[in-house]
Amino acid sequence: MKNWLRKHPEVRTIRVAAADLNGQARGKRIPARFAEKVAIEGTRFPMSVLNLDIWGEDIDDSPLLFESGDADGVLRPTERGFVPMPWLEAPTALLPIWMYRENGQPYEGDPRHALARVVRRYAEKGLTPVVATELEFFLIDDSGKTLQVPPSPRSGKRRKAAEILSIRALDAFDAFFTDLYEACEEMDIPADTAISEAGLGQFEINLMHGDDALKAADDAWLFKMLVKGLARRHGFAASFMAKPYADYAGTGLHTHFSVQDSEGRNIFSNGGPEGSEALHQAIAGCLAAMPDSTLLFAPHANSYDRLVPGNHAPTGICWAYENRTAAIRVPSGSSGARRIEHRVAGGDVNPYLMLAAILGAALIGMEDGLTPPPPITGNAYAMPLPQIPDNWDSAIRAFEGSPTIARIFPRELIRNLVQTKRQERHYMAELSPEEQVEVYLDTV
Structure with a gap:
């Protein structure tokens, strides 16, 4: 230093x-x-x-x-x-x-220590999580009474429609993205691919995988700070809030992870497309913990506006191979890269608590030898599946009383977070939807 x-x-x-x-x-x-x-x-x-x-x-x-x-x-x-x-x-x-x-x-109330605690439990077993994150965010003109897409610095025009994987949408803000990638290099944030997404002015940047979960959480935390700060230098806002526009998809923070043994081998791989027993146990752990850990994936009032059927965010508790309607997706590709994609979290999460919840649940699944239900095929939104909590109050109660959460997080952190969310819920109820958006736009 x-x-x-x-x-x-x-x-x-x-x-x-x-x-x-x-x-x-x-x-x-x-x-x-x-x-x-x-x-x-x-x-x-x-x-x-x-x-x-x-x-x-x-x-x-x-x-x-x-x-x-x-x-x-x-x-x-x-x-x-x-x-x-x-x-x-x-x-x-x-x-x-x-x-x-x-x-x-x-x-014990520090969220970074909570993640370090989970990582140590892996290390005690000779295991190392390998983690990557995908961060979605919105570029927003918040200078008027209503939120809208900022005009392109190149053309001066506003594109008032979703433009999925549009090169034109990326090029419209080329100066911003050029500065963003240069800043990521300076800050040692491993920013990889950028794409335009399904919301108005929505983009996603993937951060490369690495075998240091604490650094992955640091990277996500710093990246959110960077994107919001740099956008203001360019004359508009950036936000990771879950759902700024009612009629468009919300913002997710998807996590990809695998686990290496002491020899550096991916224990989720068995050489075939189905993956190993350890993969299935980790999936089972994540599914079993999902209702109780939803508060960490959807920590704010606005978060639950994103978790609605058919809107590019999972609602049913299930898993599948190569299926983005499922809460847990196992991507295709080489067997050596077999991994889990956890798709529940919104962009508004605390990355340290999110990763602690995901990795902690997966470890419990492996420790307890849990078995997942069969993988689904088809549209998860159309199936009679157990559901992720769809409101803040249910998520708070599930988190507070969960034996699984108590195995992952210290008692003091659980107490502190529950008190925080109950206070926020009380005061958020006094605000209009527009006032809630104003609170969340710059904070999360």
């Missing part, structure tokens, strides 16, 4: 930031001349800061507040080190941090 600072004397300020339960960056702005000190010693702020609601307000009656004196946690740099923030005008670097208790133990 010292070397990075010396190689970048142009950096004038730094940000130190951790992800709260909603995936919001919480932290401080520090002059560059004090950056080396914080890189070595870390910093401090209240543990309650990682447990704020979507507006950034304290959680009423949280034991982290007055009951405990609103005590500090110790924030230490993650292994990521400094990364540039190319969306800001002045040369600036971000130092990602995560929270520990005074005694040096990880703070």
Whole structure:
């Protein structure tokens, strides 16, 4: 970290930031001349800061507040080190941090520690998850009373229709995407293919797979921050909210993963198209945990507007080979690359909690030797399948009382998240749909 600072004397300020339960960056702005000190010693702020609601307000009656004196946690740099923030005008670097208790133990309410906990359980078994994410987002003109597609900087025209896999739609915002890919290189975010999607002004960029699930979550968290910040520099907004337009598809964050053994072999492969017993057990674990973990895949009021039948988001709890109507898809391709695509999460999730839920459920499936139901064929929306919770309240209750969730996440994180979501649900009920969109547009 010292070397990075010396190689970048142009950096004038730094940000130190951790992800709260909603995936919001919480932290401080520090002059560059004090950056080396914080890189070595870390910093401090209240543990309650990682447990704020979507507006950034304290959680009423949280034991982290007055009951405990609103005590500090110790924030230490993650292994990521400094990364540039190319969306800001002045040369600036971000130092990602995560929270520990005074005694040096990880703070159980930190979502990054929750994912690290799951990864350690894999490592204890000689296993390593290999993870890739696909992030969809909208480019939006939010300068008027209603949201609309921004005009193309090239033509000045608005394309008021979905343009699936349209080169024209990508070229219309070529300057933005060129800057975005250059920024991803600077930030070591492995951005791969970009496509236009089924919503108005909707695009998707895939992040390449890797054998470090924490880095994959870091990449997704940083990518969301980058896209939103860079879009503002280009004169429009970008949003990962689940459903900004009622009449068009919402935004997903699909996760592809496999698991390697200590020899680097993919344990989901058996040399054939059907995949191994471990693959089927992992699928069974993901399906069994799906109702109880929906709150992590659909964490906001707006999230449930996306989870409707026939709208490019899964609603039935099922799996299939090469079938995008299923919640769990096993893509075709070479047997050595056999993997699971988990398709439930919206773009508005906290990537750390999402990956912890998916990988934790898969591991439980393998530990318990679970067997999935037969794979479906055809249109999942037309089948009498068990359903993913379709409303916020049901998802909160399922998450809170789940024995499966208790095997994946620490008790304190479960309690904190439930309190957060109940407070948000209460205040969101007082807002109109338009006011809710305004809240979510820039935050998630």
